[in-house]
Amino acid sequence: MSARVQQVVPDLVEAIRDVMKKHDVTFQDYGAAMQFLINVQETGELPVLVDAFFNATVVDIENATRKGTKADIQGPYYLGADAYNVVTDKLPHRPEDAGAPDMIIRGRITDLDGNPIAGATLDMWHSTPDGLYSGIHDNIDPKFYRGRVITGADGSYSVSSKLPVPYQIPNSGPTGLLLEKYLERHSWRPAHIHFWARADGQRDVVNQAYFEGGDWVGDDCCDTDHLDLVVPELIENGVRVMEVNFALEPAVAMAAE
Ligand code: BEZ
Ligand code: FE
Numbered sequence: 001m002s003a004r005v006q007q008v009v010p011d012l013v014e015a016i017r018d019v020m021k022k023h024d025v026t027f028q029d030y031g032a033a034m035q036f037l038i039n040v041q042e043t044g045e046l047p048v049l050v051d052a053f054f055n056a057t058v059v060d061i062e063n064a065t066r067k068g069t070k071a072d073i074q075g076p077y078y079l080g081a082d083a084y085n086v087v088t089d090k091l092p093h094r095p096e097d098a099g100a101p102d103m104i105i106r107g108r109i110t111d112l113d114g115n116p117i118a119g120a121t122l123d124m125w126h127s128t129p130d131g132l133y134s135g136i137h138d139n140i141d142p143k144f145y146r147g148r149v150i151t152g153a154d155g156s157y158s159v160s161s162k163l164p165v166p167y168q169i170p171n172s173g174p175t176g177l178l179l180e181k182y183l184e185r186h187s188w189r190p191a192h193i194h195f196w197a198r199a200d201g202q203r204d205v206v207n208q209a210y211f212e213g214g215d216w217v218g219d220d221c222c223d224t225d226h227l228d229l230v231v232p233e234l235i236e237n238g239v240r241v242m243e244v245n246f247a248l249e250p251a252v253a254m255a256a257e
Pocket of ligand 2: 075
């Protein structure tokens with residue numbers, strides 16, 4: 001057993017027992033909680049539920065030591081590195097989305113001093129113009145709305161796509177029950193673009209960019225309240241431009257701390 005597991009798990013079990021004692025949990029409560037967990041398992045919602053409630057906490061802990069661009073939640077829809085093995089300056093869209101509003105995402109990846117990082121890898125993924133994820137929902141081919149760009153000599157990148165929209169995370173199963181009924185919250189995420197930036201020798205960062213003034217920005221069901229990358233509105237030739245820059249810190253600096 002790893003030392004980390006030995007450190008964390010006993011405290012976790014004790015914390016749960018303390019809550020049970022605090023609230024005089026009955027056998028009926030216990031059975032209901034068990035049934036809830038069985039429903040989570042049977043609906044396959046475990047990754048969504050865990051990410052909706054706890055991913056942001058790991059992000060907060062990690063951001064405490066970050067000097068560059070802050071991290072944000074990855075969410076459960078990344079699909080793994082194989083979904084990004086095509087380098088492109090245009091994220092593929094479904095034929096039926098041809099008329100949806102266009103978007104350009106562009107920016108630079110630099111080190112903490114602003115020096116360009118050439119050859120950095122940026123994976124990005126976002127929802128369809130109707131709030132779904134390829135490879136996850138409705139049998140949408142995983143090639144859509146996902147892609148990888150590599151920065152040029154000046155650290156810059158640019159890619160075109162279609163505008164994502166706010167969407168509700170699955171809310172007809174146990175995650176929705178917990179969020180909307182038991183906690184009286186909502187299940188909306190603001191429109192966003194997911195990123196994973198990596199470069200040799202640098203600490204990688206997973207984060208998201210949001211649209212300033214957009215619905216649910218600052219009121220995200222997943223508690224992403226650090227919002228390092230809320231991008232002001234910029235329209236060029238009628239197209240929404242998202243300027244998203246990343247400052248990466250050296251990986252060794254983090255290891256030495
Ligand atoms: C997402 O941003 O893709 C996401 C985050 C948490 C739960 C479901 C989806
Ligand atoms: Fe998302």
